[in-house]
Amino acid sequence: MDNIAGKKAGLTWAIHISVVVLVALWLFPTLGLFVSSFRTADQISGSGWWAALSTQERQLPAARLAGDEVIIDGRYVISGELFPNTSALVSAWGISAREPEANVPGDTVALEGEVRLLIDEEGRFVLSGPDSFEGQRLPRVFSTAAAPPEFTLANYERVLFTGTADAGVGNALLNTATVAIPATVIPILIAAFAAYALAWMDFPGRALLVALVVALLVVPLQLALIPLLQLHNTIGIGKGYIGTWLAHTGFGMPLAIYLLRNYMVGLPRDIIESAKVDGATDFQVFTKIVLPLSFPALAAFAIFQFLWTWNDLLVALVFLGTDDRTLVLTGRLVNLMGSRGGDWEILATSAFVSIAVPLVVFFTMQRYLVRGLLAGSVK
Structure with missing residues (x-):
């Protein structure tokens, strides 16, 4: 009597679960590929596609300070932006690879020879000192930044x-x-x-x-x-x-x-x-x-x-x-x-x-x- 036509099989639930699993195995990689196709290179390298809508903390490449020198109140000052092509917000920074998160945005750090360095949250920096920086090798800055979700059509273009x-x-x-x-x-x-x-x-x-x-x-x-x-x-x-x-x-x-x-x-x-x-x-x-x-x-x-x-x-x-x-x-x-x-x-x-x-x-x-x-x- 178990095989009467029209009666549901006892393992119907197993069939339904198997179908859902197979659909998920096919759907998730396709969805991930679709989401990744609209993300930037930094976003892809920093997190998986499932985190595309969340803010990401990532280590930014070391940036060497550079800019035009001006004299303000008797001090030589160089100002500029560490990362002009990104919207990431700096959450920590340092001048040593061993301590890349030693300081927080807004800190003014004393360097050698009464040189001072200030970096704010948006990556803007102010380097000042009593002597000219001309001919000197300016320090590098290591930073960690919080990057908001970013999507682009430039990949398809x-x-x-x-x-x-x-x-x-x-x-x-x-x-x-x-x-x-x-x-x-x-x-x-x-x-x-x-x-x-x-x-x-x-x-x-x-x-x-x-x-x-x-x-x-x-x-x-x-x-x-x-x-x-x-x-x-x-x-x-x-x-x-x-x-x-x-x-x-x-x-x-x-x-x-x-x-x-x-x-x-x-x-x-x-x-x-x-x-x-x-x-x-x-x-x-x-x-x-x-x-x-x-x-x-x-x-x-x-x-x-x-x-x-x-x-x-x-x-x-x-x-x-x-x-x-x-x-x-x-x-x-x-x-x-x-x-x-x-x-x-x-x-x-x-x-x-x-x-x-x-x-x-x-x-x-x-x-x-x-x-x-x-x-x-x-x-």
């Missing part, structure tokens, strides 16, 4: 609208779209015709072709890369977008045909037979009946194929090369990791840009995903 020499990925983004969109559309167009033929047209060897399609699903992609590149060079298309489109089409075709064929087989036979009785040709049945009804399966495969081609690195490197003019987004990110490993704000922004488009595609078409994947599973 730098990533999207600057050249590749300055960490720009705009050209790589266009290259990736140039590869991914045709490499998604072409196999769908071809596989839809093939799937209809395998599902609703009678011809010798149909079952053998279906078995061949299933067998091709397990062929490793890496096994065919070099022979396929040699074939492209032989027929004259070499390295370029056409060869990349054809490669992605060939690698994606077995899954597309298998998925679409299973869905089309499950369509009501009466509708198709009625259309043929009314005189419709196979092409008319395919374009006016089968294709519109197969949209969930088409969308499901489009999601998989687009995500695969958008995130691909291996096929793009083999068939496009590593030239900056044709380098795709994943290849550009690899170069950024190697040459700009310390620019975390640039890496975070570039990485989020690379996943933003697939996220939009997935959430736009995800309602068709389950319907397309379950096609043909129940008769």
